[in-house]
Amino acid sequence: MTLMNAPPHNNPMPANGATTPSVIQRIERGETVLAEVHSTLASTEPILDIREFRLWYGQSQALHSISMHIPKGQVTALIGPSGCGKSTLLRSVNRLNDLIDSVRIEGGMYLNGQSLYDPGVDVIDLRKRMGMVFQKPNPFPMSIFENVIYPLRIDGERRKAVLVEACERALRGAALWAEVKDRLHTSALGLSGGQQQRLCIARAIVAEPEVLLLDEPCSALDPIATLRIEELIHEISTRYTVIIVTHNMQQASRVSDFTAFMYLGRLVEYGRTAEIFQNPHLTETEDYVRGRFG
Ligand SMILES: Nc1ncnc2c1ncn2[C@@H]1O[C@H](COP(=O)(O)OP(=O)(O)O)[C@@H](O)[C@H]1O
Ligand SMILES: [Mg+2]
Structure with a gap:
């Protein structure tokens, strides 16, 4: 039973007897x-x-x-x-x-x-350059359309044609367009969980982050x-x-x-x-x- 005392293969034993810590x-x-x-x-x-x-x-x-x-x-x-x-x-x-x-x-x-993280950085501006999606889908209590274009609205975009075009592009990008194109003005809260999360992805990419x-x-x-x-x-x-x-x-x-x-x-x-x-x-x-x- 001498093997019992042999050091394990991948655990080199230094002279002091302690094993190398991982x-x-x-x-x-x-x-x-x-x-x-x-x-x-x-x-x-x-x-x-x-x-x-x-x-x-x-x-x-x-x-x-x-x-x-x-x-x-x-x-x-x-x-x-x-x-x-x-x-x-x-x-x-x-x-x-x-x-x-x-x-x-x-x-x-x-x-x-x-x-x-420079003191002069405009954090609001910075966040516009990134889209974020969280664990739980968090659609806002408004229509599908308004959810998707929300980042553009708060950025002051008012041109209808621009918003409509951006909404479709983002929804296509989020693989949700086909499922919602006929009900863009109904509440986003009526979507399934998976659809809601794709909606959140659409909202996250609408401003081309x-x-x-x-x-x-x-x-x-x-x-x-x-x-x-x-x-x-x-x-x-x-x-x-x-x-x-x-x-x-x-x-x-x-x-x-x-x-x-x-x-x-x-x-x-x-x-x-x-x-x-x-x-x-x-x-x-x-x-x-x-x-x-x-
Ligand atoms: N808002 C917070 N206030 C205090 N501690 C926090 C907060 N958020 C996270 N932590 C702590 O920071 C550590 C890292 O958490 P987190 O980044 O959420 O880990 P992960 O996403 O890998 O699960 C944990 O010890 C957590 O308890
Ligand atoms: Mg986490």
């Missing part, structure tokens, strides 16, 4: 751990550059020095266990966290080279409505840069080009989706995408 263990101890960013990212054209971004809710730090490039015209998925900071990072991109009093940030974000932010957009939908949204994300990604938060591994692997694995407010590993799922560099990433923890 990345996850080091993160849990609060150590600074550099993210494993694949070299493929270097050959992409970034639309968004996140630099050493840190965020606190009061005393509690939710994001720890996140540095990453989001490639232009691609779908990037943010994955990781609940509470690891995915939504916080996504909301930081369009400065929705500004609305929370206790939030403090350090570091920066740059959209097409322009700082998002530079980036589309999706926070678990399918979590309130049934499998068929989910598939339709996933197909839609695929189509949309030919025209927009998409960042999608998802806790669903299959979804991340189906819809995204790049995947970032986060843990306890840190970026752990980031690379092409196929690499992250089939050939990750870290055993921690492999364990997570195989469903062994989280």
Whole structure:
């Protein structure tokens, strides 16, 4: 039974007898751990550059020095266990966290080279350059038409022809036009959950945003409505840069080009989706995408 004393294969034993801590263990101890960013990212054209971004809710730090490039015209998925900071990072991109009093940030974000967090930035203007869709569909209690063109209305657009044209374009873009074209002036609240979420996507793209932010957009939908949204994300990604938060591994692997694995407010590993799922560099990433923890 001498084998019992042999060290496990992938757990090298240093001279002092302690095993090398894993990345996850080091993160849990609060150590600074550099993210494993694949070299493929270097050959992409970034639309968004996140630099050493840190965020606190009061005393509690939710994001720890996140540095990453989001490639232009691609779908990037943010994955990781609940509470690891995915939504916080996504909301930081369009400065929705500004609305929370206790939030403090350090570091920066740059959209097409322009700082998002400089004191002079017009936040309303900034949010117009991004569309956002949340977990639960949130249509406004108004007609389908008014929902879709809402961002243009609040921007002061009054020309009927422009609004009508934009509404149809956005609804076609969100794969909803055929289903609603004959009832544009009825309440959006009469739509099914899946239709409501596609309506929210139409509203998010009507102003031709530079980036589309999706926070678990399918979590309130049934499998068929989910598939339709996933197909839609695929189509949309030919025209927009998409960042999608998802806790669903299959979804991340189906819809995204790049995947970032986060843990306890840190970026752990980031690379092409196929690499992250089939050939990750870290055993921690492999364990997570195989469903062994989280
Ligand atoms: N408004 C808030 N106020 C205080 N803490 C928050 C707030 N929103 C999120 N948090 C905390 O920040 C951490 C990250 O949360 P979140 O970004 O929602 O994670 P995820 O989307 O990955 O589940 C969690 O510990 C969460 O409790
Ligand atoms: Mg979340």
